[in-house]
Structure formats: structure tokens, C-alpha cells
Amino acid sequence: MVLTQGIPLEAPPQNRDDNDVIHAPVRTPNLTHKEQKLAMVNALRYFPPEHHASLAKEFAQELQQYGHIYMYRFRPTSYAMRAYPIDWYPAKCKQAAAIMLMIQNNLDPAVALYPHELITYGGNGAVFQNWAQYHLVMYYLSQMTEDQTLVMYSGHPLGLFPSSREAPRVVITNGMVIPNYSSKEEYERMHALGVTMYGQMTAGSYCYIGPQGIVHGTTITLLNAGRKYLGSADLRGKVFVSAGLGGMSGAQPKAAVITGAIAVIAEVNERELDKRIKQGWAMEKISDLDQCIKRIKSARSEKPAQPLSIAFLGNVVDLWERLADEDEFLVDLGSDQTSCHNPFNGGYYPVQVPFNEAQRLMRDDPPLFKYAFSASNSPTTIL
Numbered sequence: 001m002v003l004t005q006g007i008p009l010e011a012p013p014q015n016r017d018d019n020d021v022i023h024a025p026v027r028t029p030n031l032t033h034k035e036q037k038l039a040m041v042n043a044l045r046y047f048p049p050e051h052h053a054s055l056a057k058e059f060a061q062e063l064q065q066y067g068h069i070y071m072y073r074f075r076p077t078s079y080a081m082r083a084y085p086i087d088w089y090p091a092k093c094k095q096a097a098a099i100m101l102m103i104q105n106n107l108d109p110a111v112a113l114y115p116h117e118l119i120t121y122g123g124n125g126a127v128f129q130n131w132a133q134y135h136l137v138m139y140y141l142s143q144m145t146e147d148q149t150l151v152m153y154s155g156h157p158l159g160l161f162p163s164s165r166e167a168p169r170v171v172i173t174n175g176m177v178i179p180n181y182s183s184k185e186e187y188e189r190m191h192a193l194g195v196t197m198y199g200q201m202t203a204g205s206y207c208y209i210g211p212q213g214i215v216h217g218t219t220i221t222l223l224n225a226g227r228k229y230l231g232s233a234d235l236r237g238k239v240f241v242s243a244g245l246g247g248m249s250g251a252q253p254k255a256a257v258i259t260g261a262i263a264v265i266a267e268v269n270e271r272e273l274d275k276r277i278k279q280g281w282a283m284e285k286i287s288d289l290d291q292c293i294k295r296i297k298s299a300r301s302e303k304p305a306q307p308l309s310i311a312f313l314g315n316v317v318d319l320w321e322r323l324a325d326e327d328e329f330l331v332d333l334g335s336d337q338t339s340c341h342n343p344f345n346g347g348y349y350p351v352q353v354p355f356n357e358a359q360r361l362m363r364d365d366p367p368l369f370k371y372a373f374s375a376s377n378s379p380t381t382i383l
Contacts, residue, residue: 001079003100004090006139007132009051013058014072016116022271024114024124025346026363027067029192036063042194043069046132068192070117074131081115082108089142095169096144102206103127103137110279111210113247113272118155120208121247123342125200128155129191144169154197155204172206174199184344211250211281218255225333226259236260237305238332239296241323243267243316245276249337253282253309261333262299263309264292266316268355273311287313289322296330317351317376344370351376 002008016023031039043059044052059069083105091097106127109115118127118134128134133155140150140160149163152172175198177187190196202208222240223233230238240256243249245267253276256263265282267273276282286292292312299308312319316336323330339347349358350372361369 001084001088001090003138004142005135007046007074007135009047011074014075014077016066016070016072021109021115022113022269022275024066024117024119025359026065027188027192027345028363028366029067029188031063031189031192035189035193036060039063039069039193043071043130043132046130046136063192067188068117069130069194071130071132072116074135075116076131076134082110091142091144093144093146093169095146096141099170099206100138100141103134106203106206106208107134111208120200120203122198122200122203123246123339123346124198125203125208125247126155126197127199127203127206129194129197130155133157154195154199172199172204174204211248211254211276213251214248215251215255215258218251219258222255222259222261222333225335230332234260235332236307237300237302238262239264239300239330240333240335241266241316241319241331242335242337244336244338245269245282245311246272246339250276250279250281252335252337253311257283257307257309260305260307262296262305262307264296264312264319265309266312266314266319268313268315268349268358270313270355273313277311281309282311283309285311285313289314289318292319293322293326293330300330315349315351344373348373348376 040056040059044055047055058073059071062069062072081104083101086094086097086101089097089100091100105111106120107115107118112120118131119125120127128137137157140157144150144160146165147163148160149167150160150170151158152170154174175196177190177196187196187198197204199205222235226233226235226238238261240261240263242252243266244252245265246269253263253265273285277285286295292310295310299306341347344366345362349355353361353372358369361372
């Protein structure tokens with residue numbers, strides 16, 4: 001790994017037109033012409049002036065096409081993005097090496113939701129705003145001593161500052177916005193400008209550990225829900241229905257199996273669903289509603305009851321409506337773990353619109369997407 005050189009100025013052009021990973025939905029910040037110019041200035045500040053002319057056109061195209069300047073050109077391709085043994089990192093102190101390891105773990109395609117867009121989980125929980133920031137931070141960490149602190153602001157490294165061995169090695173803040181400007185629209189605008197990012201709890205602080213991070217909490221929640229609503233924490237043979245298999249929500253089927261329950265977790269993104277099946281978070285994949293209902297009934301009838309987790313490919317609204325139409329009551333507990341903080345940019349999908357078409361609507365016609373989303377429980381045809 002070459003982590004000590006900073007930004008590789010001779011990096012070859014790249015784009016995100018590949019099928020290796022899942023990509024973030026296109027953002028629609030609706031910047032004015034003046035704001036677009038400011039976004040370009042903010043992106044080019046990481047590079048010497050002699051490179052501005054060659055990079056400006058490329059960055060402008062990214063901003064126009066994706067709603068954000070990710071700097072795909074500088075995404076590392078000479079090494080696999082994953083956590084390596086700590087002694088492999090070219091650092092001057094163990095703390096810096098540990099942070100480098102954590103950053104690469106957060107961006108590992110096996111861990112991150114949208115790794116090429118530097119988003120780890122939650123739809124928009126970012127490690128950095130662009131790949132130049134990644135290279136700069138890894139460079140600073142390779143130079144850091146035990147008498148220095150790296151100061152970070154929304155992915156932007158302010159630099160190494162003298163401190164002491166007892167001080168934090170890195171001080172991080174993300175998404176600091178005063179209340180008058182803390183709307184969803186203002187966030188999208190400022191993120192596109194390159195001046196803020198949403199770091200979630202553990203993406204922008206480099207300590208995300210995937211679905212395993214909340215298996216215990218989800219398990220305890222299910223057990224307590226059983227105690228409160230079913231009169232017992234014994235969930236063997238009980239049916240738990242929920243939604244969301246992306247990021248940490250992949251913990252739901254595993255937690256349900258730990259409690260002995262029968263879990264049915266809906267997910268509209270097939271690639272994300274398949275990822276959870278492959279990693280062992282869910283046991284079975286079903287895409288047909290009739291087959292799903294049949295499987296629930298057969299699992300409930302098993303004696304003794306066996307734990308089961310079903311990843312249902314489809315919208316949870318369709319699943320709930322079908323369950324409501326059944327003559328027998330099949331569900332004991334219900335929940336949801338989709339990105340409710342990010343409803344119009346990948347958190348929720350309208351039930352009447354196929355997934356790929358919804359992705360297109362999100363990009364090309366955000367008002368219609370929001371209307372379709374709001375009308376999701378209506379039988380009215382949206383398109």
C-alpha cells in the first residue's frame with residue numbers, strides 16, 4: 001500500500017460505471033450556477049493550481065451527474081480496501097496505525113454500503129466527502145507522532161497540531177450546522193458544496209463494525225418486546241416481521257434466530273439482500289409473496305419450532321398487506337429498521353414503483369418520487 005505520498009496526482013481517470021459494488025443514489029442538491037462554481041473551488045483546493053484545468057471538467061461532470069464531487073479518479077485501485085494487520089501500516093505510532101486500520105475497515109466493500117462513494121451505512125453516513133480527503137488523512141496519519149493531534153471537520157483534515165501524549169490522537173466533528181440551517185434541503189446543498197457531511201455515529205468516526213454492532217441490542221429488544229407484548233421472552237415459533245437489510249439492519253434476522261423466532265425481513269434492493277445472505281446474516285431468500293406466506297406457515301407448524309430467517313425481496317408494504325389478508329393471524333411482532341432519517345434518498349421506496357424505476361425517479365424527478373412515497377399506502381396508480 002502507498003499511504004505516505006498523499007494525493008496521487010497522476011491517478012488515471014475512473015468513473016462509477018461498474019457492477020462490483022452497490023452505488024449511492026444520485027443526489028439532487030439543485031445548486032445555483034454560483035454555488036456550482038463554489039463547489040468546484042472547494043474541490044480544487046486540494047490540488048496544486050497546475051492541475052486545476054485538467055480536473056475541473058471532470059469534477060464538474062461528477063457534480064452534474066451525481067450531485068456530489070466524489071473524485072472517483074482518486075479511489076485506490078492498487079490495493080484492496082480492507083483492514084490489514086496493524087503492523088503493516090506505515091505509521092510512527094500505534095494509535096495512528098489503528099486509526100488507519102479503522103478507516104480502511106469502514107470503506108471495505110464487504111462492510112460499507114456504498115464504498116465508492118465513501119458511505120458506510122445509513123444511506124448517507126460518510127467516512128469522507130471525497131477520495132482526496134482519504135489520501136490526505138492517511139498521509140497525515142502516517143506522519144503523526146504521539147505528540148500530535150489530527151483535527152478533522154466533516155471529512156476535511158485541518159492538519160496536525162502539537163499536543164501531548166495524553167491528548168486524543170484525532171479530534172473529529174461532523175455535520176456541525178446551526179439550527180437555522182439544519183433542514184434537509186440545506187444539508188443537501190452544503191454537502192454538495194463540500195462543506196459538511198453526515199458521519200452517522202460510527203462512519204465518520206471510523207469505528208463502524210457492521211451488523212454485529214447491534215446484534216446484542218436487537219436481540220435484547222426482541223426479548224423485551226416478547227415480555228411486554230406476548231407475556232414471555234420465549235420466542236420459539238413466534239413470527240417477527242420487519243424491513244431493512246442494509247448496513248446495521250442486517251442484524252435483525254440474526255438476532256431473531258438467536259431468540260428462536262421466525263423472522264421475515266423485507267428488502268427492496270436485491271444486491272443488498274444477496275450480500276446479507278452470502279455473509280450469513282439471513283438464511284433463506286424468497287421473492288414470491290405466496291411462497292413467503294407458505295414458508296411462514298410451514299415454519300410455524302414445525303414441532304419443535306426451529307429458528308428461521310427469511311430475506312424477502314420486495315416492499316414491506318406489500319408483505320404487510322398480504323399478511324393482513326390471511327385468514328389466520330401469522331405475525332406476533334412487527335418492527336422496521338430502514339433509514340427513516342433519509343426517506344427521500346434511499347431510506348424508503350414507494351410500493352407502487354419498481355426498485356430500478358424508483359432509483360431513476362429519485363434522480364430525475366424528486367417531487368414525483370416524494371409524491372409516490374407519500375401515496376405508498378394508496379391503491380392509486382402513480383405512474
